[in-house]
Amino acid sequence: MLMASSDKHRQTGKNRAFRQSLGHALEGLQALFHYERNFRKHLLFGSLAVIAGLILQLTINEWLWLMLAIFLVLIAETLNTIVEAVVDLVVGQTYHELAKRAKDVAAGGVLLAALFAVIVGALVMLPALGRWF
Numbered sequence: 618m619l620m621a622s623s624d625k626h627r628q629t630g631k632n633r634a635f636r637q638s639l640g641h642a643l644e645g646l647q648a649l650f651h652y653e654r655n656f657r658k659h660l661l662f663g664s665l666a667v668i669a670g671l672i673l674q675l676t677i678n679e680w681l682w683l684m685l686a687i688f689l690v691l692i693a694e695t696l697n698t699i700v701e702a703v704v705d706l707v708v709g710q711t712y713h714e715l716a717k718r719a720k721d722v723a724a725g726g727v728l729l730a731a732l733f734a735v736i737v738g739a740l741v742m743l744p745a746l747g748r749w750f
């Protein structure tokens with residue numbers, strides 16, 4: 618369930634300038650961080666992986682895989698949040714089978730991305746740990 622955020626200017630039309638588009642995109646990231654516990658959790662895991670990568674001195678290829686895995690999870694969280702918001706907007710508190718399917722599928726997408734991140738994490742970190750010791 619998502620919390621509604623207030624739009625100070627109540628804009629419903631198109632953004633007029635790049636700065637305005639960027640501002641709204643940053644507001645979106647702020648909302649993700651503020652309202653989505655799972656997004657914060659994944660951001661924390663991603664940050665820990667980056668710290669581990671710095672300590673283990675990953676190669677450029679290992680960094681690329683790690684960044685792909687981290688951003689994939691965060692983007693999946695973003696899509697999951699969009700689905701939750703739109704479903705809640707459409708059905709509100711009403712139970713609906715399609716609302717359940719949409720939210721469960723969105724959550725499944727996050728799970729797939731998280732599995733990919735665990736696999737990449739293991740494939741990248743284990744050899745790096747081997748080199749470190």
Ligand SMILES: Nc1ncnc2c1ncn2[C@@H]1O[C@H](COP(=O)(O)OP(=O)(O)OP(=O)(O)O)[C@@H](O)[C@H]1O
Nearest residue numbers: 618655701708710711712713714716717720721724
């Ligand atoms: N309107 C609805 N109709 C039917 N099932 C729903 C509905 N809203 C939520 N659900 C079910 O409850 C689950 C949790 O929904 P909720 O909106 O609370 O997600 P959430 O806990 O915020 O998810 P996440 O853990 O991904 O942040 C959904 O995955 C779905 O199975």
